[in-house]
Amino acid sequence: MQTELLIARLARQAGPVRVNPPLNTVCTHWLLVSVVSVAAGLWYYGLRRDVAAQLASAEFLARALVTTLVAVFAARHALRWGVPGLEPDRRRRYVPELALVTWACLLMAPLVGVAMLDRIAAVRWHPACAWQLAAVAVLPASWLCWQLRRAAPYELLWTSAQAALASAAVGALAVQWICGLNAPAHQLVWHLAPLLAVTAVLALAGRLLLRHH
């Protein structure tokens, strides 16, 4: 087809479009959706009993803060990848992953040098954390996917991976307030590893769902 014909056809078919809201607005909406999802998770599964004590623990607060940062940065990056020309530059591209590594370091630091593998191997079977993480992640992931399908992402796998990481991080954040087990080995095996698994699964699923572009 000639370019002129294509232009004429596209112009003829053009109707008014509903412009996507600004990125900040979309991010704020996602944060609200995530808060609702976390609140629903906490209501359904119940808050851990030692919340008051944990709120005074710097370690707990640091983990919660870093997990929140992972979620926020990843969601923001995913939404930026959905708008042509707004993609994060190379210096900031891996900020969410950096925050994730920081979280992993926070978990692994107490284990280093004290028979780390043995302590990890001794972790009790506790799949409830993984299920709860996945359950809480569903709503933010769905909402992000819906928003990204309205956008125009070109790096499908990377975009969906960021969205998946954001959603899984929301789930992990909720689980930190639900699960009463503080052992780093437990959190490594039943909080961080499920987060990575959920991220991988959602990233692959998201890539398929975003493919229409």
Next chain:
Amino acid sequence: MGRASSSAPPSEVGGPLSFHSGGRPPRGHGPSLRTVSTGPPANEMSGSRADARRMVVSRCNHLGAVAELVEWPEVSPEQEIRLAALMRRAQAGDEDAYAVLLTECAVLARRFARTRAGDAPWLDDVVQTTLVSIDRARHTFDADRALGPWFYAIVRRRVVDMQRQTARLTRHEVAMDRPPDLPFPPVVSASDAIDLDRVRQALALLPPRQRDIVEAIQLRDEPTRAIAARLAMTQSAVKVAAHRGYRGLRRMLGDGTADRVREDAREKTPSCKQNS
């Protein structure tokens, strides 16, 4: 948001600008890309040009995104403003503005692709896929931002996609001066062997609705959905009626002609669970 914290007034944004904000200087051969700089002081420029430049720089400074201007190669600030205005009108459904915008974008896309890939044979393909992408992503353009980064992000992606596709093809395909010799003579297609007069006569003997459906599918290439809507039938009912029509044709023609018609029909109609 990728908006730098700088909020210097327009007069302070002089000097060379560097590429950043997710972009990099365009590579490849061809004419070098001219970046938009603030250049001479505004009072040395002509009135309208200076005003236009001041507006763009002011807007970008307001956003803290001077780099967005830099990725807008070989385009004047006036054109930037005009194209952004056209895009806003296109988003509102103005067909004329959209046609003008796409025409100018086609020129810019071709120029950009040429700087990246020289006189590659797929420049037209890149231009057309870019236009389609613009059409699909039209709603993602934020009127508060410059159009350049948005547009060139799309073109750049399309050029890269085409380069990858070309590289993939050239790895597996070998260019030949002439087509290879066929091991056997070309086969006469089934359509050529059909006695069309007999088929038409048989068609005329079909019940009106079946004839209408068979003609719509075979002669007018109408999609099943459209036929169903026109005749107030379900798509399944249309397919069933079509297959009954083919069966009637086969019975009337009494030879392999109808089978060949059915073979053609299989290619044109979606699969149907009901066997004829």
